Amino acid sequence: MYRLILIFLALIAIFYIFRCKAGGEFPGREYMPDMAHSRPYDVYYPGPGTNSDILNESGAQEVDYLLFKDRTTARKPVEGTIARGYAPYPYNNNEEGYEASVAYQNPYTANLKSGEIPKDVLDVGKEKYDVYCGVCHGAKGEGDGSISILSGGPYAGVPNYYADTYMEMPEGKMFHSVHYGRNDMGSYASQLTKDERWKVIAYIKSMQQKKAMDQKKLGKAAALMYVQGNKASIPTSPTGEFISSKLTSIDKLEKGKAITLDNVFFDTGSANLRAESYYELNLLKDILTNNAGSRVEISGHTDNAGNPASNLTLSQRRASAVFNYLLSQGVGEGQVTAQGYGEARPVAPNDTPENMQKNRRVDFEVID
Ligand code: HEC
Incomplete structure (x- = not known):
């Protein structure tokens, strides 16, 4: 009897729970609506x-x-409007857009005179790279990340960043590929902000820059130009080697020892300044302009071969040639002086051709 009553009550309960509104007056009940x-x-x-x-x-x-x-x-935002502070990516997702993206410049590395990419940029770049890119591209960028086929994973064709094409790939193109994705690589436009993408690319370039410094024997600044696909703009010496100047790392002039202008070139035995010298001299001009309160002496020096008197004259004429060039570029006459010392101040014994080469030089020194 009790059993029958229980079954009867259960049937009524089920009837109430599942009875729906359709066609009837009864609004029905929902079982756990929060879940539905x-x-x-x-x-x-x-x-x-x-x-x-x-x-x-x-x-x-x-x-x-x-x-x-x-x-x-x-x-929703009004059609065609752009959020404040947001610049849309200007290149289309096709081959023309890809080629045009060469002009897109990384704000963190464009025109970095010293070639020194700021540490805070690289710190963020590395952090994001390790999270988003390293699994394929590998911690060092050699294409051997854990899911790359090179490490037994499924992704084939992950490039080695040190292959020529990638070493010299402009950052704009890299941004384009990271923005839209490329073949097996997806787009990172939603995972990384524009700012973060530039920092990741700066980090990749910094790894390549180190490689260029080692392999191509380039200075920091020239190595950065090289990996930005800009090797045509790297200044070269009369013998065709890439020039890198230590002047790129000088900001403030301080009194102290003389600094040799390594990349000032003359025709043999003459004071005819070669055009390849302008790169270094323009750097010196910038330094002088930024340190208007300092005065420097330009000094010419020779080795001990030949006649001391003509060496003295030649060194004086070479120092004057540098002096005149600086003045022609707008350096104030009161800021520089020129002096020839002939063979009187060698920096090395005149015993080997290399050492004699070291002694044939133009220096500059802050005098006050
Ligand atoms: C799933 C694996 C994978 C991940 C993760 C990955 N990539 Fe790639 N990446 C590839 C492959 C594969 C290619 C070769 C694409 C091609 O050219 O076919 C490539 C190519 C590139 C290139 C060269 C593009 C070009 O224009 O030729 C760059 C630059 C690059 N990746 C940067 C990144 C960065 C930055 C990240 C992290 C934000 C990243 N990749 C994450 C697989 C990956």
């Missing part, structure tokens, strides 16, 4: 609990959760 319906507002979708079929007493639509008439809870 999302409670949060979905921004661009109609809010929960709305029902366009239900009209209220004045005949208007029933609105309970609604914020806007189209029953969304947030407004």
Whole structure:
């Protein structure tokens, strides 16, 4: 008997729970509605609990959760508008866009005179690189990350950043590929902000820059130009070698010892300044302009071969040639003097051709 009553009550309960509204008066019951319906507002979708079929007493639509008439809870931006501070990526996702992206410049590495990429940029770049790129491209950029085929993973064709094409790949192109993705590599436009993408690329370039310094024997500044695909702009010596100047790392002039202008070139036995010297002399000009309170002496020196008197004259004429060039570039006459010392101040014994070469030089020294 009790059993029968229990079964009867259970049937009634089931009837109440599952009886739905369709066709009947009874609104029905929902079993655990929280699980069936999302409670949060979905921004661009109609809010929960709305029902366009239900009209209220004045005949208007029933609105309970609604914020806007189209029953969304947030407004989309007006078509064609751009958020403040956001610059859209200007190149299309096709080959023309890819080629044009060469002109897109990394704000952190463009025109870095010293070639020294700031540490805080590289710190962020490395952090993001290790998270997002290293699994394929490898910690050192050799294409051997854990999911690359080189390490037994599924991804084939992950490039080695030290292959020529990638060593000299302009940063704009890299940005383009990271922005849109390229073949097996997906887009990182949603994982990394524009700023972070530039920092990651700066980090990749810094790894390549080190390689260029080792392999191509380039200075920091020249190595950066090289890995930016800009080797045509690296100044070269009369014998065609890339020039890198230690002057790129000098900001402030301090009184002290003489600094040799390593990349000032003359025709043999003459004071005819070669055009290849302008790179270094323009750096010196910038330093002098930025240190308008300092005065420097330009000094010419020779080795001990030949006649001491003509050596003295030659050294004087060479120092004057440098002096005149600086003045022609706008350096104030009061800021520089020129002096020839002939063979009187060697920096090495005149015993080997290399040492004699060291003695044939033009120096500059801060005098006050
Ligand atoms: C899933 C593996 C994978 C990940 C992760 C990955 N890449 Fe790549 N990447 C590739 C492959 C594969 C290619 C070769 C694409 C091609 O040219 O076919 C490539 C190519 C590139 C290139 C050369 C693009 C060009 O224009 O030729 C750059 C630059 C690059 N990746 C940077 C990145 C950066 C930065 C990240 C991290 C934000 C990253 N990759 C993450 C697989 C990956």
